[in-house]
Amino acid sequence: MSLFTLTRRTLMAAATSMLALGAVSAPLLAQTPPGVLIVGQIAEPKALDPAAVTAVNDFRILVNLYEGLVRYKPGTLEVEPQLATSWEISEDGTEYTFTLREGVTFHDGTPFDAAAVKFNFDRMLDESHPFHDTGPFPLAFFFSSVESTEVVDDLTVKFTLNAPYAPFLSNLAYPTGLLVSPAAVEANGADFGRSPVGTGPFKFAEWRSNEAVVIEKNADYWGDPAGTDAVVFRPITDANTRVAEMLAGGIDMMVEVPPTALSQFQGDDFTVVEQAGPHVWFLILNAKEGPFADKKVRQAANYAINKEAIVNDVLEGTADVAAGPTPPAFAWAYNEALDPYPYDPEKAKALLAEAGAEGADLTFFVTEGGSGMLDPISMGTAIQADLAAVGLDVKIETYEWNTFLGEVNPGLEGKADMAEMAWMTNDPDTLPYLALRTDAWPDKGGFNSGYYSNPEVDALLEEARTATDQTKRAELYQKMQEIVQEDAPWVFVANWKQNAVTSDRVENFELEPSFLLQLSSVVKN
Amino acid sequence: MGAYILKRLISAIPVLLGITVIVFLIMAMIPGDPATAILGSYATPDNVEKLNRDLGLDKPLVQRYFIWLGNMLTGDFGRSFSLNRPVLDEILDRFQATLILAGVSFVLCSILGILAGVVSAARQYGFADKAITFTVLIGISIPSFFLGMMMILLFAVNLRWLPVSGMYAIYGGGDLPDLINHLIMPALALAAVATGVIARLSRSAMLEVLRQDFIRTARAKGVPERRVIYGHALRAAMVSIIPVLGIQAGFVLSGAVYIEMVFQWPGIGRMLVDAILKRDILLVQGGVVFVAAAYVMFNIAVDVAQSVLDPRIKT
Numbered sequence: 001m002s003l004f005t006l007t008r009r010t011l012m013a014a015a016t017s018m019l020a021l022g023a024v025s026a027p028l029l030a031q032t033p034p035g036v037l038i039v040g041q042i043a044e045p046k047a048l049d050p051a052a053v054t055a056v057n058d059f060r061i062l063v064n065l066y067e068g069l070v071r072y073k074p075g076t077l078e079v080e081p082q083l084a085t086s087w088e089i090s091e092d093g094t095e096y097t098f099t100l101r102e103g104v105t106f107h108d109g110t111p112f113d114a115a116a117v118k119f120n121f122d123r124m125l126d127e128s129h130p131f132h133d134t135g136p137f138p139l140a141f142f143f144s145s146v147e148s149t150e151v152v153d154d155l156t157v158k159f160t161l162n163a164p165y166a167p168f169l170s171n172l173a174y175p176t177g178l179l180v181s182p183a184a185v186e187a188n189g190a191d192f193g194r195s196p197v198g199t200g201p202f203k204f205a206e207w208r209s210n211e212a213v214v215i216e217k218n219a220d221y222w223g224d225p226a227g228t229d230a231v232v233f234r235p236i237t238d239a240n241t242r243v244a245e246m247l248a249g250g251i252d253m254m255v256e257v258p259p260t261a262l263s264q265f266q267g268d269d270f271t272v273v274e275q276a277g278p279h280v281w282f283l284i285l286n287a288k289e290g291p292f293a294d295k296k297v298r299q300a301a302n303y304a305i306n307k308e309a310i311v312n313d314v315l316e317g318t319a320d321v322a323a324g325p326t327p328p329a330f331a332w333a334y335n336e337a338l339d340p341y342p343y344d345p346e347k348a349k350a351l352l353a354e355a356g357a358e359g360a361d362l363t364f365f366v367t368e369g370g371s372g373m374l375d376p377i378s379m380g381t382a383i384q385a386d387l388a389a390v391g392l393d394v395k396i397e398t399y400e401w402n403t404f405l406g407e408v409n410p411g412l413e414g415k416a417d418m419a420e421m422a423w424m425t426n427d428p429d430t431l432p433y434l435a436l437r438t439d440a441w442p443d444k445g446g447f448n449s450g451y452y453s454n455p456e457v458d459a460l461l462e463e464a465r466t467a468t469d470q471t472k473r474a475e476l477y478q479k480m481q482e483i484v485q486e487d488a489p490w491v492f493v494a495n496w497k498q499n500a501v502t503s504d505r506v507e508n509f510e511l512e513p514s515f516l517l518q519l520s521s522v523v524k525n
Numbered sequence: 526m527g528a529y530i531l532k533r534l535i536s537a538i539p540v541l542l543g544i545t546v547i548v549f550l551i552m553a554m555i556p557g558d559p560a561t562a563i564l565g566s567y568a569t570p571d572n573v574e575k576l577n578r579d580l581g582l583d584k585p586l587v588q589r590y591f592i593w594l595g596n597m598l599t600g601d602f603g604r605s606f607s608l609n610r611p612v613l614d615e616i617l618d619r620f621q622a623t624l625i626l627a628g629v630s631f632v633l634c635s636i637l638g639i640l641a642g643v644v645s646a647a648r649q650y651g652f653a654d655k656a657i658t659f660t661v662l663i664g665i666s667i668p669s670f671f672l673g674m675m676m677i678l679l680f681a682v683n684l685r686w687l688p689v690s691g692m693y694a695i696y697g698g699g700d701l702p703d704l705i706n707h708l709i710m711p712a713l714a715l716a717a718v719a720t721g722v723i724a725r726l727s728r729s730a731m732l733e734v735l736r737q738d739f740i741r742t743a744r745a746k747g748v749p750e751r752r753v754i755y756g757h758a759l760r761a762a763m764v765s766i767i768p769v770l771g772i773q774a775g776f777v778l779s780g781a782v783y784i785e786m787v788f789q790w791p792g793i794g795r796m797l798v799d800a801i802l803k804r805d806i807l808l809v810q811g812g813v814v815f816v817a818a819a820y821v822m823f824n825i826a827v828d829v830a831q832s833v834l835d836p837r838i839k840t
Contacts, residue, residue, distance in 0.1 A: 033696055043799070047609040136579035138563050141572060177793055193609050209610075209618055210791035212695050232695050235787050237799065241675060245689045247682045371565050402557025402804055409561070409568060435568070445570045 005192050032252055035229040037506065037524040039517070040242045040254035044210055044235040047193025048491035050178035051124050051137045056371075056424070059175040060255070060517035061213055061233050066198030069098055070169060071119070072514045077278060077330055077426070079169045083112065083179065083199065093164030093468040100155040104222050106181035107203040114157040119182040121159075123151045134190050140405040142171040145514055162469065164466040166473055174426045201226040201520035210235060222361070224307075227523040244306035246270075246501055252524060253502045253509070255517065259316035259375070261494035264499045274497045278329045279372055280322050280423040280431065283383070283491035286412040291362065291392075296355040299489040301418075302341035304348035304390040305383055311494055314378045319494040324481040325436065326428050327495045329513040332470060335478035340492065348390045351404035362387070365408055365419035370401035372422040374496060380420060383491075394418075411442035411449045419449065425516060433461050436484060438448045450488030529832070533825045541818055545597075548813045549590050552806045556633055557660070558582070559606060559804040580606060582806075593810065599712055603807035607800065612811040616793065620815065623792035625704075629712045634719035634777065636772055639759075641720070642727020642766075646735060647754050657724065665721035673714040673787040680710060690789035711788040716781055719773040726769045729760040737761075764835045768809050773829035775820060 032038050045058040050066055053059070069084040073521070081087075084098040101489065105111040117321045122129045124140040134164040160170065171177060184197035196204045202215040211232040212511070217226040234251060236242040243261045245251045259273070265272050285292040286303065292298050307321040323340040326333060327368065352358050366380035367373055384394045399407060408419045423431045433440065438453040440446025457480055464476035485492070502509050507523040560576040561568040577583050585594070596603060602612035641661060645654040681689040693699050723803050735758055736739065743753050782794030789795070793812055800808040 002717065036696065038695060044608065046607055049609075052609070054565060054567070136576055138560075138576055139567065139574065141567070190609075208794075209608075209615070211691060234689060234691070234695065237795070238786050238789060241677070241690050241787060241789050244677045244682050248685060248689045248690075250689050400557070402562050402802075403555075405561050405565075405568060406556045406558070442570075447569070 027217055032077070032249065034525055035234060035255065035507075037228045037230070037519065037522060038232045038234060038251045040236050040245055040251040041233045041518075042235070042239075042242075042256055043237055045213060045233075048196035048204065048207070048213070049134070049178065049193035050175050051120070051140070052135060052193055053175075054138050056515050059515075061215070062175050062196075063177055063200070063516045064202045064215060064231065064519050065196055065200045065204060066174055066175075066180065067200050068175075068179060069100075069176040070173045070177075072170075072173050072512065072516075074511070074512065077513050078332060081174050087169075089468050093466060094161045094165070096159045096161070096168065097152070098157050098159075100157065101222065102155060103163060104199055105220065106182050106184070106197050106199050107218060108184055109181045110181055110199045112179070112199055113154045114151040115154075116182050117157045117179060118149045118151050119185075120179050121146060131185050131189070132354065134185060139174075139176040142174060142176050143168075154338045156407070164468065166465055166468055167429045170427040172191075175477040195515065202231060205230065224520070230517070232520055246503075249503070252506050253500060255498070257499050257501050259318045262316060262318070262499070269504050270505070271498045271502050271506070271509075273502065273509060273511050274318075275499075275513055276320065276327070276329050276495060276497045277424060277513050277515050278327045278426065278491070279422065279424045279496040279498075279515075280325065280327050281319070281372070281374060281420075281494040281496065282322065282490070283493065284408070284412065284419045284421050284450040285489060285491065286417045286450050287453075287489055288413055290417045291355070291357040292417055292450075293356045294357065295487060296351045297357045297360075298491075299341070300351035300355070300357075300390065301387065301392075302488050302493050303344045303351065304392070305345045305386045305491055305493070307340060307493055308343060310379055310382050314375055314382055315494065318499060319374065320497045322492040322495045324485040324492055325432055325490065326477060326481050330428040330477075331496070333474045333477040335481040337478075338350050339479055341485075341488075345386075345390050352390060352392070353371075357392075359391050359393065362417040363390055363415070364394050364396050364404045365404065365412070365416045366398045367401050367404040367420055368398060370404065370422075372424050373401070373420065374494070376420050379493070383493075408449050409442065409447060411451065413451070421449075422496075423491075426514065428473075429461070429465055432457075432477075432480060432484070433465065436489065437461055438475040450489055452487065454487055457487075458482055526829075526832075530825070530829060533828065537821045538824065540821060541814070544817045545594060545810075545814055546590075548810050549593065553586055555804075557804055559806055562802075562804040563606065564636055569570050573822060581819045593807070593839060597811070597814070602811040605800070605805050605808040607803040607805040607808065612807050615796065615813050616812055619793040619796045619812075620819070622790060623785070623794060625692075626708065626711055626715065626790055626792055627774075627781050629708055630715040630719070630781075631770075631774050631777050632714040633712060634723055634773065637716070638720045638723025639727045639766065641724035643731055645724065645728040646731030649732065654728075658728075661721040661724045664717040665725075665759075667717065668783075669718055670783040670787050672717055673711065673784055676714055677787070687707065692791055711784050711790055714787075715777060715784045718780065719777050721820055723766070723769060723773055727762065727766050730765045731758060732819070734758045735760045735767075739835065756774060764831070767834060769830050771824060774823060774827075778816070778820065823825075 007232055031419055033162055042058045043434035046053050047059055050062050050063060067082050070079045071082040073080040083101050085101050087096055087098045089096055100114060106112060111253040123131045124137045125146060126132060145161045145340055146159050146161060147162045148160045152158050185192045187193050196206055201218055201221045205216045205220045207213045214230060216230045219264060221249050236245060239258045242254050246254045285298050287293055311319045311321055321340045323338040328334045367376045380396055387394045412419060425431050435447040436452055437458050442446040442449055460480045462472045467473045498511060498515055505525045509522045512518055561574040564572050568675045605612050605615055608615055641657045645657045677689055680687045688707055694703050740753060740758055743757050758795055781792055785792040785795040797812045
């Protein structure tokens with residue numbers, strides 16, 4: 001009464017199925033093909049229309065397909081010519097006239113000229129433009145100072161601003177300023193984002209939803225041709241799976257390696273690349289009410305928190321200690337003279353005693369994740385422990401990212417004494433202007449959720465915005481950093497170094513401080 | 526029978542309407558709005574208000590519900606703003622991937638589970654029974670996402686037998702062997718728990734049937750044991766196994782959410798998780814309604830199958 005007798009027939013069946021399985025598995029051992037770079041991305045892109053997207057994840061693809069009038073000089077956050085060869089700024093800082101590069105065509109064969117530039121900015125900014133409905137364009141406000149865009153002649157275009165606005169050039173270098181083919185927008189309408197046409201070193205090949213975006217070398221590129229035949233961007237949202245794909249050879253490059261996984265990539269098979277970016281991770285302190293209304297208590301918090309330990313132990317060296325509100329990646333505007341608040345619990349205790357705030361109870365908003373927030377829960381608990389060591393009783397409240405923004409952005413008044421926050425920006429103006437001015441309090445539409453106010457800082461920031469001379473701007477920002485560090489409206493914690501891993505078959509790869517992924521010179525063997 | 530099916534279909538309508546109301550209200554009530562999620566750092570009140578207007582989210586709640594419901598009845602599920610494409614296109618793409626994964630898993634766990642249960646029951650307290658019971662308990666106890674990660678480490682990273690993730694190879698794939706290669710690990714990981722449950726229940730169902738008189742009669746007549754087990758006993762036991770299969774099908778479908786995340790399977794579970802995090806209201810609503818409708822239809826099919834199998838169940 002045997003249910004499974006080992007007959008010749010069952011043996012044959014078993015052998016055949018093993019063979020079939022073997023045949024199926026055989027092609028797997030093949031490596032990724034040479035000349036084709038496969039990049040592990042963190043998410044499926046929303047669209048490949050530079051005016052319509054906001055995520056760094058999407059920008060990483062876009063900068064290889066499109067170009068702007070200007071771009072960030074490799075390795076810096078300074079602006080240099082790209083599709084414009086030169087520009088002039090009027091005395092009063094309200095007129096920018098660009099001379100365009102000759103002989104450039106879009107991937108669809110249409111010429112790149114002043115009319116195309118005008119089309120791009122009108123589409124974003126003019127609600128009556130026939131293709132304004134191909135939006136929404138969430139970051140169009142980057143160019144809200146543009147009053148009009150004029151075609152002077154085929155290769156000259158003039159922007160008129162409603163007021164002098166110094167960050168205009170670096171906003172043009174940001175991916176929102178990348179230029180699309182007007183003919184392709186007219187042909188595809190709202191679906192342009194799935195069949196993009198630009199002027200870059202790569203052109204769009206195909207987009208398989210949730211599997212891959214493929215771009216190919218543009219043989220007619222005006223500049224140096226791309227080093228690979230094609231680049232494939234694969235969305236792999238789960239960080240552990242992304243690491244496993246990298247280890248197994250399924251991808252040639254991955255970005256945003258989790259700090260805890262970095263040790264897996266030591267050795268000759270992989271190269272880890274790092275680059276400090278324009279990122280700052282800080283704690284917003286509620287300067288309007290409670291213990292942090294006193295500057296001494298805010299400074300005490302800066303002394304009490306062991307930033308070295310957070311950066312080295314929690315973040316495994318993937319960040320540096322922040323000294324002030326401006327990240328060092330903005331080399332030209334950064335104040336080299338600033339040193340971070342040292343870790344000094346005794347000094348913190350003394351300051352707390354002076355202010356009479358010993359043993360205060362504090363409420364601390366912590367997020368579970370979110371763009372640029374690194375490892376917010378572990379960092380939050382480390383901060384809680386450091387503050388407990390100087391006698392502050394901190395109660396953590398944790399929120400999911402979007403809920404967190406909904407709590408923090410309208411201001412901390414009546415809810416919390418401190419909150420985590422992080423920003424990545426493209427110009428030293430952006431963050432302090434939106435988050436440190438008196439006119440940026442939440443009720444006035446800004447992000448100054450801790451209600452910091454210092455008229456001197458307000459004046460410096462307003463002046464820096466209208467100064468078109470970069471040396472002058474730099475001086476103003478450096479002065480601002482000094483005052484803000486002393487006033488301590490935030491606890492300055494960390495500047496993130498973005499990282500990436502490549503396999504030993506990838507050459508010539510560098511990360512940019514802008515967090516963009518320029519792949520045209522990369523070679524894949 | 527036709528009337529019975531029709532009656533069940535009509536009674537599904539209020540269920541589905543209820544689901545549309547619930548999912549709509551949940552999406553309206555959860556904190557964090559899509560404009561904030563899209564704008565991230567740049568979500569100033571001005572920008573949020575303008576974007577909400579562009580997205581059509583500034584209208585009153587009730588009006589928005591009826592616009593959505595009305596459009597959906599005409600087959601227009603709206604446009605996803607996190608993916609910038611029609612919601613229905615995305616759902617159909619994704620649902621197909623999930624059906625392949627969940628379908629194969631379901632077939633695997635049904636066959637393996639019933640077979641294990643039958644063998645256990647036929648050899649009650651024997652070595653096979655003990656070995657199967659032990660394996661099955663491990664299968665039930667290990668969380669599927671953990672099992673999935675361990676499988677990736679062993680079979681993909683260390684042994685390099687199978688691909689880590691995805692549904693097709695990026696280059697030179699796209700055919701059936703390629704799909705099977707990508708399917709082996711996620712399908713097994715997803716089937717593990719359900720196989721265990723089905724094996725346990727099949728075992729007890731079989732044991733109960735094997736004690737009955739008609740089995741003794743069959744054996745006394747000299748029917749070969751193999752036919753007694755698979756012909757007589759299993760057929761009778763199926764009446765109590767089939768409803769369990771129906772319930773497990775639901776679990777396999779919902780378990781697909783974790784497995785799709787771990788193996789980056791482009792299915793509807795992963796789509797919903799991403800959509801919720803991005804507050805992509807229309808995509809979440811459309812996806813949930815679609816999955817709910819599929820689940821309701823499946824339940825009706827199971828009930829119908831059961832009444833065909835066992836005429837005593839009144840239609």
